[in-house]
Amino acid sequence: MMVYLTRKAEFSASHSYHNPEFTPEENRRIFGMCNNPNGHGHNYTLEVTVKGEVDPRSGFVVDLKQLKDIMHREVLDAMDHRFLNKEVPEFFSQIPTTENLAIVIWQRLAPKLKAAQLHRVRVYETPDLFADFYGEA
Amino acid sequence: MKTHLTRRYIFSASHRLHSEEMPPDENRATYGKCNNPHGHGHNYALEVTVSGPVEPSTGMVCNLVDLDGFVRREIIEKFDLQNLNVLPEFARSVPTTENLCAVIYDIVQRGFRHAHLDKVRLEETMMNSFEYAGDSELLR
Numbered sequence: 001m002m003v004y005l006t007r008k009a010e011f012s013a014s015h016s017y018h019n020p021e022f023t024p025e026e027n028r029r030i031f032g033m034c035n036n037p038n039g040h041g042h043n044y045t046l047e048v049t050v051k052g053e054v055d056p057r058s059g060f061v062v063d064l065k066q067l068k069d070i071m072h073r074e075v076l077d078a079m080d081h082r083f084l085n086k087e088v089p090e091f092f093s094q095i096p097t098t099e100n101l102a103i104v105i106w107q108r109l110a111p112k113l114k115a116a117q118l119h120r121v122r123v124y125e126t127p128d129l130f131a132d133f134y135g136e137a
Numbered sequence: 138m139k140t141h142l143t144r145r146y147i148f149s150a151s152h153r154l155h156s157e158e159m160p161p162d163e164n165r166a167t168y169g170k171c172n173n174p175h176g177h178g179h180n181y182a183l184e185v186t187v188s189g190p191v192e193p194s195t196g197m198v199c200n201l202v203d204l205d206g207f208v209r210r211e212i213i214e215k216f217d218l219q220n221l222n223v224l225p226e227f228a229r230s231v232p233t234t235e236n237l238c239a240v241i242y243d244i245v246q247r248g249f250r251h252a253h254l255d256k257v258r259l260e261e262t263m264m265n266s267f268e269y270a271g272d273s274e275l276l277r
Contacts, residue, residue, distance in 0.1 A: 019194055030195060032202065095196030099140040103191065128145035129201070132186075134276065136139040 004119055005061045006049040009071050011080035014041035015096040018085075039083055044101070045124040046075060048109060050116035062116035074108040098125045102133035110135065141188040141255055141276070142198045146208055148217035151178035152232040155222075176220060181234075182260040183212065185245060187252035199252035207249050212241055234261040238269040246271060 016039040017031035027035045034040070048071060052061040078088055084096040090104045106121045124130040154171035155164050164172050171177070185208060189198045215224070221232035226240050242257040256270035268275055 017196070021194065030200065094193075097191075097196035099142060099191045099198050100196045102140060103138055130143050131198075132141040132143070132276075133138070134141075 001054050002051055003054050003061050004049055004051045005064075005067075005116070006047050007064065007067050007071065009046045009048075009068075009076060010043060011046065011076050012041060012043050013079050013082050013084050014039040015084040015091070016040070017095050017097065019095060039085070042125050044079075046071070046105065047120075047122040047124075048105075048118070049120040049122070050113060051119040052116035055115075062113075067113075067116075070109060070112045074112060075105055078108075098123050098129060098131040099133075101125075102131040106133045106135055138191055139188055140191050140198055141186055142204075142252070143184050143186040144201065144204055144208070146183045146185070146213060147180060148183065148213050149178060149180045150216050150219050150221050151176045152221040152227075153177070154231055154233060156231050176222065179261050181216075181237075183208075183241065184258040184260075185241075186255040186258070187249070188255050189252045203251045204249070207245070207251075211244050211248055234259055234265070234267045235269075238267045242269045242271060 015034075016037055017034040018027055018037065019030075022030065048067070050062050050067065054061055082088060084091045084101075088096070088104070090107075091100070094100050094104075102121045102123045105123065106118065109121070110118045118135065121133045122130055152171075153173065153176040154168040155174075156167070159167060185204065187199060187204065191198060216237075221227050221237065224232075227236070230236050238257055238259040241259065242254070245254050245257065254271075255273070256268055256275060258266060258268045260266040
């Protein structure tokens with residue numbers, strides 16, 4: 001019996017959108033206010049959905065404590081109260097958009113999950129904007 | 138890598154659920170309070186989900202400015218603070234949220250060129266919502 005389980009977490013971080021290969025004018029046109037070099041911040045909400053068979057002995061898809069610990073170690077410790085462009089290595093060379101955050105968080109979590117399989121990473125930048133990544137190529 | 142981006146918008150409109158093909162008592166039985174001849178309104182919450190590869194130079198599936206501009210021009214300006222029953226889109230159909238969801242899907246599907254449309258989700262109230270993905274399967 002396949003069951004999907006979602007765990008939420010919140011973190012706050014700042015970012016700035018800037019591609020050094022674009023001219024200053026292009027950066028302003030494409031990224032708008034998000035191009036402010038000093039950055040700006042969001043309260044992000046992260047939803048991690050895993051799927052798996054329910055273990056008949058424990059009744060669990062995954063031990064929630066373990067999932068919470070992995071999310072804290074791999075994501076919150078690295079990103080909470082950080083400037084993503086300057087403190088998270090993946091964003092030294094990629095723009096820290098909501099789309100890329102979802103992909104990077106997937107890449108951090110997927111290898112650490114043992115019992116359950118990662119199904120979806122959803123990142124809310126604000127309540128009216130979120131990105132989903134399902135590990136698709 | 139394919140990523141799915143969802144943006145949420147709010148608009149308010151009125152409607153009356155009434156079918157010309159039903160006699161009055163069947164209309165009342167089918168639509169209940171929603172058949173009130175004077176209509177009533179909702180604050181709708183619309184979620185538009187688009188997908189595509191993340192463009193490496195921008196980190197984006199599509200520029201939100203383009204999506205917001207399209208939805209504002211083609212959806213919000215058309216439906217916000219309107220009576221749905223008198224609009225041409227509902228000349229021949231009942232403005233249920235199911236039908237409104239499909240109408241909005243078709244408008245985005247036909248007109249938005251910057252990313253692939255996955256689905257449209259529409260909340261009529263906090264307690265009910267509708268999703269339409271055309272002929273595609275909904276991603277869970």
